[in-house]
Amino acid sequence: MNFFVLTLFPDMIKDTLSHSITGRAMKEGKINVEPINIRDFSNDKHNHVDDYPYGGGAGMVIRPQPVYDAYKSIENKVGKNTRVVYMTPQGETFNQKMAEEFSKEENIVFLCGHYEGIDERVIDEIVTDEVSIGDFVLTGGELASIMIIDAVSRLVDGVLGKAESFQDESFSESLLEYPQYTRPPEFMGKKVPDVLLSGHHANIDKWRREQSIIRTIEKRPDLIKNAELSKKDIEFIKKIGKYDLLK
Numbered sequence: 001m002n003f004f005v006l007t008l009f010p011d012m013i014k015d016t017l018s019h020s021i022t023g024r025a026m027k028e029g030k031i032n033v034e035p036i037n038i039r040d041f042s043n044d045k046h047n048h049v050d051d052y053p054y055g056g057g058a059g060m061v062i063r064p065q066p067v068y069d070a071y072k073s074i075e076n077k078v079g080k081n082t083r084v085v086y087m088t089p090q091g092e093t094f095n096q097k098m099a100e101e102f103s104k105e106e107n108i109v110f111l112c113g114h115y116e117g118i119d120e121r122v123i124d125e126i127v128t129d130e131v132s133i134g135d136f137v138l139t140g141g142e143l144a145s146i147m148i149i150d151a152v153s154r155l156v157d158g159v160l161g162k163a164e165s166f167q168d169e170s171f172s173e174s175l176l177e178y179p180q181y182t183r184p185p186e187f188m189g190k191k192v193p194d195v196l197l198s199g200h201h202a203n204i205d206k207w208r209r210e211q212s213i214i215r216t217i218e219k220r221p222d223l224i225k226n227a228e229l230s231k232k233d234i235e236f237i238k239k240i241g242k243y244d245l246l247k
């Protein structure tokens, strides 16, 4: 999968993603991350990319021309139907479902704003999706796009090794993941649940499923209504007295 990032800070993108699992995926060619420096496309003799906002007010606004030309420089490579995602606090909030949807694309372009943002006309011209990473304001879209590239990459075939599987992970089936334990079997007087040491796979699966349900109900009760629940799951929810949450 190819990620193109239109940005004023290309080093931030490559440097951050070149570690750990995303770094390995880039080296192995499972993902390709290509930052495009918007500044390289400025037609201003001082390479300025921003200007004062019409109507006054604080801060600077990124001019439409360098953004448009930066996008045009990759349009041939990505094709006209590629999603161009503007990172903005005004967008739809990113979630795992969106990560799954993005991971099906072959190419995806992220547009990172800075300062007060980007001239609206170029957003209207090239952007297909507006995405936020939460209800807060960052200085720029770089960290937001990195976060999304990370979440999407790990869903791309071959990026995670067997040992790093995303099966059962939080938000799959709208449930949070069960608690995890590793060695030693006892730490500060706290023991790993016996069932996990039993080697009885059916019992372990049952325990994990129930723990997922309990966790979701305790930590994110808003999710449980949309969870993919079996008859057994519903029986269990009735048993723990939380059936009302499904109504």
Ligand code: SAM
Pocket: 086, 087, 088, 089, 090, 111, 112, 113, 114, 115, 116, 117, 118, 131, 132, 133, 134, 135, 136, 137, 138, 139, 140, 141, 142, 144
């Ligand atoms: N003036 C803009 C507003 O109030 O909507 C905020 C501009 S912000 C300081 C600069 C850039 O950071 C934005 O253009 C956007 O690319 C990025 N950004 C800030 N917060 C973000 C968020 N929550 N999610 C995604 N991108 C964000």
